[in-house]
Amino acid sequence: MEKESLMNAVVADVTARRKGGRQGSRKAGGFTLRDVAKLAGVAPITASRALNTPDAVSAKVLQKVQAAVLQTGYVPNLLAGALASQKSRLVAAVVPTLSGPMFLQTVEALTDTLAGAGYQVMLGQSGYENSREDALLDAIIGRRPDGIVLTGITRSPQARRRLLASGIPVVETWDLTPTPVDMLVGFSHEKIGAAVAQYLHSKGKRRVAAISGDDERSRRRATAFSEAAVRLGMARPQESEVPACLVTAPTTLGNGRSGLRELLQRAPDIDAVFCSSDLLALGVMIEAQASAIAIPGQLAVIGLGDLSFSRDLHPPLTTVRIDGTAIGSTAARFIIDRSEGKSVAEPICDLGFTIIERASV
Amino acid sequence: MEKESLMNAVVADVTARRKGGRQGSRKAGGFTLRDVAKLAGVAPITASRALNTPDAVSAKVLQKVQAAVLQTGYVPNLLAGALASQKSRLVAAVVPTLSGPMFLQTVEALTDTLAGAGYQVMLGQSGYENSREDALLDAIIGRRPDGIVLTGITRSPQARRRLLASGIPVVETWDLTPTPVDMLVGFSHEKIGAAVAQYLHSKGKRRVAAISGDDERSRRRATAFSEAAVRLGMARPQESEVPACLVTAPTTLGNGRSGLRELLQRAPDIDAVFCSSDLLALGVMIEAQASAIAIPGQLAVIGLGDLSFSRDLHPPLTTVRIDGTAIGSTAARFIIDRSEGKSVAEPICDLGFTIIERASV
DNA sequence: ATGAAAGCGCTAACAT
DNA sequence: ATGTTAGCGCTTTCAT
Secondary structure (H helix, E strand, O other): OHHHHHHHHHHHHHHHHHOOOOOOOOOOOOOOHHHHHHHHOOOHHHHHHHHHOHHHOOHHHHHHHHHHHHHHOOOOOHHHHHHHHOOOOEEEEEEOOOOOOHHHHHHHHHHHHHHHOOOEEEEEEOOOOOHHHHHHHHHHHHOOOOEEEEEEOOOOHHHHHHHHHHOOOEEEEOOOOOOOOOEEEEOOHHHHHHHHHHHHHHOOOOOEEEEEEOOHHHHHHHHHHHHHHHHOOOOOOOOOOOOEEEEOOOOOHHHHHHHHHHHHHHOOOOOEEEEOOHHHHHHHHHHHHHOOOOOOOOOEEEEEEOOOOHHHOOOOOEEEEOOHHHHHHHHHHHHHHHHOOOOOOOOEEEOOOEEEOOOOO | OHHHHHHHHHHHHHHHHHOOOOOOOOOOOOOOHHHHHHHHOOOHHHHHHHHHOHHHOOHHHHHHHHHHHHHHOOOOOHHHHHHHHOOOOEEEEEEOOOOOOHHHHHHHHHHHHHHHOOOEEEEEEOOOOOHHHHHHHHHHHHOOOOEEEEEEOOOOHHHHHHHHHHOOOEEEEOOOOOOOOOEEEEOOHHHHHHHHHHHHHHOOOOOEEEEEEOOHHHHHHHHHHHHHHHHOOOOOOOOOOOOEEEEOOOOOHHHHHHHHHHHHHHOOOOOEEEEOOHHHHHHHHHHHHHOOOOOOOOOEEEEEEOOOOHHHOOOOOEEEEOOHHHHHHHHHHHHHHHHOOOOOOOOEEEOOOEEEOOOOO
16 A cells, blocks of 8 residues: 555656646646655665666665656666766767668677677668768767767768767777777778789689779779789780679669670670679679670679678679678677776787689689 | 067966866866956857857957957867757757668768767667667766667667656657657558569569568568568468578678578579568679579569668669658758757657669569 | 765856 | 756766
């Protein structure tokens, strides 16, 4: 009876608040920690401790508070907690786009790993132009996240300055630079381009070409690929680069098909194509099939990403595997460690890449 | 000079805070609205108005505040603003998984539309089991978002109750129910199944089969498909359902290949397959190609999703188009309207679907 | 182990 | 148009 009437009193309180009972009141309704504390017969701070550091309160108090929470359906206001404690447990992730499924795994791994540690992910899409990134950055910093995960490295000095000034841990991903804003998890696009050229050469290919998204990272891979190929004698005599076709990012299967047609028109003698994504490579394979070009007999194809479908193609696709999941979980680790006060020993992590040999080369 | 020394004074203040100068001070460092106001020579609330409702202040004040913002690099603390104003400008989105690219478009459209209105998206992955959803929900409600967008309808009565109690606008998506928690944007999975059966029948198919993800919505489509097919006489005599193969969600190309093999083994006479995703359908097409089964000659294939690659396949894939982008932008609209106080007139929106006829049937 | 007081940085309400 | 005051709901600091 005692307890019930107390509950009633608390509920009456809240109900009064909902109606804006007192003049000047701005309370929104819904139970607060004070309500729970009152119900449990303790001070608000004790209720807070019961919820956040259960070890710091007596078993009796713990039990009473938990009962009050259950009775009220109380859900802590993390906004208020964040403001008071300067820890938002929010991490921002910025990707150029979610499509073009390269970043999916990273975002997924990031979200999962962080969720496991009680953090949540705020998503931002910057597009492939840098213009939107600055506005987005302010919106993000305004939320005072405990970390910011960026796709790609930060070019704009303005953005760098703002990021630095915010004091928020930053992880740049999917690329390498000797001068990161803060932490870094990525791999070298230049090395990939060179390694693929080397690989195709070792397989006896002598007339290679590339189809590439026109975003900055893909272009750097394509350039490195072309340079290495020229060095290895895989360009036509007198030519300083291999045939290449730039398509708008994000890359699609259709781009792959039209890319191969274009390439074949310009250079019918090519014997291998490096595609800047597996989707592009699939397009090439489909175009080849439609044009009765044998793969790998007449044309070798190598993709990038090792997406889930690549191993199941016919023939299975040779590709450069990049571990997007590892990028996401490593970035998450970095931020969790940092925000728990541990210093990250080696805040620059080159995850590398692997050429997965399958039947398409 | 005047201004400069004022800036210095303000900076000195902040610097003192950073070091925890005063005893008991918990300030984190970084400029606050008070600093900006002091620099501009106005009261904090005036600075606030200059930033949020520029029309409500004089040109002179506006200019001074803007100058102070520029000088300091001040970024408003949205956490504090949200707490005070009860508007977080945060919207939570929950998807089973980001992979299985059905939900990508929705999340993308949601993020973009909301970003345009000054909102940001918090992402949650629930997995395909309901168990994680409840915990996730509390984490979300705790942030007091201005809206919650759910993928699929809410089954658990517990979750319904909590959602309702929170008073937060909710949009359920990708499905239809007469009893939504709040708002709804989706389409009928049952109607799709029936429509596909009807469509295949009209194309002269008489031995149809299905490959389907084993999540709840795909199963309902498959069941409706089978029932309609039986009604139309497309099952074997004496059989009450058509051959079907359930694969684990999210669906993959590999699942499509193995699914077709399994189906062919159990029922070699099938002349059409309904796949619960375009990726599955692509797998079927590749398996058919590898086994020299002509599409659509020997076997018709119809997918679901109309993903970007589907039109570019060989042959182009007939599929059920679902406008994931419209789902996302409509959900965003609903939430923006609600949170701006407009009541949403028709909070239940059936976006329907379209069968896109291409060459694979 | 528990509590009182004092904010976190901002904005709603009520003056002027 | 601008300012004063009083919170938003929580947690820190410093007692006890």
